[in-house]
Amino acid sequence: MNVYRYEENPVVTPANVKPHRPDFEVIGAFNAGIAKYNDEIIMLLRVAERPISEDPNIIKSPVFNPTTNELEILEFNVNDPKYDFSDVRMICESGNQSFTYLTSLSYLRIARSKDGHQFTIDETPFVYPSNELETFGIEDPRITQIDDTYYIYFSAVSPVGVGESMVSTKDFVTVEHHGMIFAPENKDVLIFPEKINGKYYALHRPVPKSVGEPEIWIAESNNLLYWGNHKHLLGLREGMWDSARMGGGAVPFKTEKGWLELYHGATEDHRYCMGAVLLDLEDPTKIIARSNEPILQPEADYEVEGFFGNVVFSCGALVEGDVVKMFYGVADTSMACAELSLQEILDSLTYL
Numbered sequence: 001m002n003v004y005r006y007e008e009n010p011v012v013t014p015a016n017v018k019p020h021r022p023d024f025e026v027i028g029a030f031n032a033g034i035a036k037y038n039d040e041i042i043m044l045l046r047v048a049e050r051p052i053s054e055d056p057n058i059i060k061s062p063v064f065n066p067t068t069n070e071l072e073i074l075e076f077n078v079n080d081p082k083y084d085f086s087d088v089r090m091i092c093e094s095g096n097q098s099f100t101y102l103t104s105l106s107y108l109r110i111a112r113s114k115d116g117h118q119f120t121i122d123e124t125p126f127v128y129p130s131n132e133l134e135t136f137g138i139e140d141p142r143i144t145q146i147d148d149t150y151y152i153y154f155s156a157v158s159p160v161g162v163g164e165s166m167v168s169t170k171d172f173v174t175v176e177h178h179g180m181i182f183a184p185e186n187k188d189v190l191i192f193p194e195k196i197n198g199k200y201y202a203l204h205r206p207v208p209k210s211v212g213e214p215e216i217w218i219a220e221s222n223n224l225l226y227w228g229n230h231k232h233l234l235g236l237r238e239g240m241w242d243s244a245r246m247g248g249g250a251v252p253f254k255t256e257k258g259w260l261e262l263y264h265g266a267t268e269d270h271r272y273c274m275g276a277v278l279l280d281l282e283d284p285t286k287i288i289a290r291s292n293e294p295i296l297q298p299e300a301d302y303e304v305e306g307f308f309g310n311v312v313f314s315c316g317a318l319v320e321g322d323v324v325k326m327f328y329g330v331a332d333t334s335m336a337c338a339e340l341s342l343q344e345i346l347d348s349l350t351y352l
């Protein structure tokens, strides 16, 4: 697979983003949703910020309070045996794998570009936590354009779980909120850009607890808000690049051979790669072909090292003829872009 990584990579880094308040620092500008609006490429960044801590023994956790509309800053001592700080992304209770607090708060902010190489970043957040299901932040947006409306959906994180919420906009200025469309635990929703045989379709990734694995499902809807007829679509594969976790990545796009979905998979040691799956044009619940090898894996310095290294994670791509411009988050830190040939991706798949 020929992968052309932009010379400018990473195209956006935390240093390019001004914190939204003076006592905070930006630690991530990554996992961005992608759209074309007028003559611009909109990169809707997940910006992660944390309160600056003067004391290396104190970790501060920002939590949005929906009653006051303010952030509350909690403080933890790294020597407190009640808590486990071994995963930089979160604060867990000792002996418990699920997190109690996050070490940063994420919100969505717009970066704009004419050419996909040089971006300017808006001065203020675009979508910010605004309700009780978003108190720990909003993350990993995807954007599906249907006619003149852009549907933006993202992980909404709070103590009651991580679900997927949706807003929409026509101008990237005014936003309409539609509430939570997939209840916890669910992430990595991808809404197809058109109806197929009269129905909207979405990929989603529930995380079953008693039996089952975090795998990709597909659902249908008449109105984009209420989803049903859920089917299990794509499973983990032992010993392969997508053996431990997986989820949809970029919004699926139409090719002659089928709907192409660029999805992420990770191994037990949290190495995140991108691969592809081809779905039937007339019935996207049918799989035609799939990547046995990743089409993109963490190799460049900025992909291997960072806040959470060895991660390439795409939430959006633009397709122009044979060129797939895959924008992707690197190491939970910055944004990069790589160009791949659509034909090469299709040829690389293993047909079932």
Ligand code: MAN
Binding pocket: 089, 090, 102, 139, 155, 157, 162, 332
């Ligand atoms: C995972 C990672 C983090 C994220 C939390 C909550 O641990 O994806 O980046 O903040 O989940 O969604």
